[in-house]
Amino acid sequence: MFKSLRWRLMFWQTLLLLLIVGGSGTAVYMQSVQNIYAQIDTELLSGARVIEGTLRSFVEPPRESELGRRPRGGRGGRGRRGPPPGDSREFSSVDIPPRMLQLPREMMSGQLENRPYFTVFDSKGQVVQQTPRSNASFPGSDVRESTFQFNGSNREVVVRAPGRTIIVVGQGAGRQQVAKRRLALTLLLSGTAVLAIGLVGAWWLTGRAIKPIKSLSDTADSITAANLKNRINVEKLDTEFKSVSTTINAMLDRLANAIEKQRKFTADASHELRTPISILNMHAELALSKQRSEAEYRKSLETCLHAGNRMNDLTEDLLELARSDAGQMAARHQEVDIMETAKESVSFFEVLANNRQIKIEIQGENVCCSGDPQRLRQLIDNLLKNAIVHNEDSGRVQVSISHHDDQAIVKVANTGPLIPPEHLPHLFDRFYRVDFARQRQSDLNGGSGLGLAICKTIADEHNATLAITSDEKDGTVVTFAIQSV
């Protein structure tokens, strides 16, 4: 589940909401609780102060004129005539007349269960005086001044009083408890409701947020090799998705182009093969159609063989291009002396050139580059062959090798019919034919229409460039430039 973006979003959102709702609920609760008890606390405290006040008057005897009754023996004490003035000695229960200490009358109204009570303890925890049904218990002699506390369902205040006494005043707080509980419940319920709404909202929102992703994936599904025309509609998308969708569309365009190029290549290739196949079949059929002389059979077989070779050359070239396309041409890079390679190529093609009295010249300097020696030789071979085949009788071919700006430059120039400028950019395309006369020339010499295309592939593999010009001044010139070492 944690792999799902939606669930993760939901999780974090819920957590956040929980924290917020929980936090604010708790704060509200605590604040309210404080408020709920504030009133009763104030009352209790004032009651405790009243009692404290009464007690104090025992510590500091009243002025002579204010003296009221004085306790006379018997009931009161053991012959004492009252506390000595200014003495903070401890009280005990005999010191104080019973029912002397009273809470204010206003507090004493109300129901019996909720009537306040008090207890005055001495420092040892003995009860000095208390209301009959007091629930108070001794809080300990080191209790802090003015402490509020709960005693069961009662609320109490603890006050330190003169004579080292401790006053505990309390009251039933049932109503407050109820209010507190009600508040808690309300907060809990509303908090849960908010959380629930939040969850539903989060679910809906995340659903909407990821909808474009689903639509992207639907569009991607609809695209197959047979149906590469669909594209994602970028117009309606949010900005965040625009860029990824545009990228995907661009990728689909490239893919469609590559597939189309491939399809065209295959179609062109099979088309090219049809001619030599026709030749082979026709001549075989013809030879077999009636009894013939040995010489005739021989000639037919030669024609068939020639056609077979032509198909073979074409197939080899096709395979090479296919492998190159698939990136399987492992570049075995060595140091290659271009001049030496060119010289070998020239001597190889001398016979072909001589057949038509074509002269090949080679000049230049020794330059080295890094590359695959076989492939580079093949490239120069192809260029030379073209220069000879598409030449005129008694024409010239000029090979020059030079070094310029970190690059090794190989130029192969030939005389003969010029190539019209509109064809020049397409010459490296596969199976591109300038005109049929050239095609025939090329085919007769074992050309497959792929020579220059293969040269281009080799150049690309070596990060080199190939360019071609054709004009009156220099004839047709192919220039190959590669990084020198």
Next chain:
Amino acid sequence: MRILVIEDEVEIQHALVQSLLENGYAVDSATDGATGLNKALMWPYDLIVLDIMLPEIDGWTVLEKLRVEKSTPVLMLTARDSIDDRIRGLEDGADDYLVKPFALQELHARVKAIIRRAYGSGSSIIEIGDMKIDLTKKLVYFQDKDVELTAREYSLLELLILNRGRLVSRSLIYDHVFGENDSTLSNLVDVHISHIRKKLGGNLIKTRRGQGYIVEE
């Protein structure tokens, strides 16, 4: 019957020409569209075998320009077999269409059918008097017996039969039975006619002095 083969791939052209010659046709040839068109307009061919991919002028253009002036039957050859090409060929005025590579046998069958249709002859077996001719198998019978005719003789007979009921002039015979490379001795036709008469009887072919020959139905 005289056929023009316009095909630029030399080996294919040679095979076509030789095969047609060996089947009794008179054959002319051309290796580019311009030359082919010239010949097609100049001579009365019974059929033109036309390749589409040609130098100078391509096959479509040759067909187009030919159709302006002549309705010579055309059989198109191509290495492309897309539906569009086939439709285009037939709609532009070709009579039939063959995709390379094809069997020579199929070529011959189609050639025969086209020529037969061109002459308005529905059936391929025709009987006149004691003579029976099977145009498909190129067999001739006289009184139900096999008759051996030379290629030239057959070609001449076929021409007259297909034109039966019509006068066939000598020049027509020259144009349809002899190719540009054949010698044209002036009485060659007479010689062939007399040979045919010896084999099939004298009644079949009538002479119209000064005008030509006719086979009556």
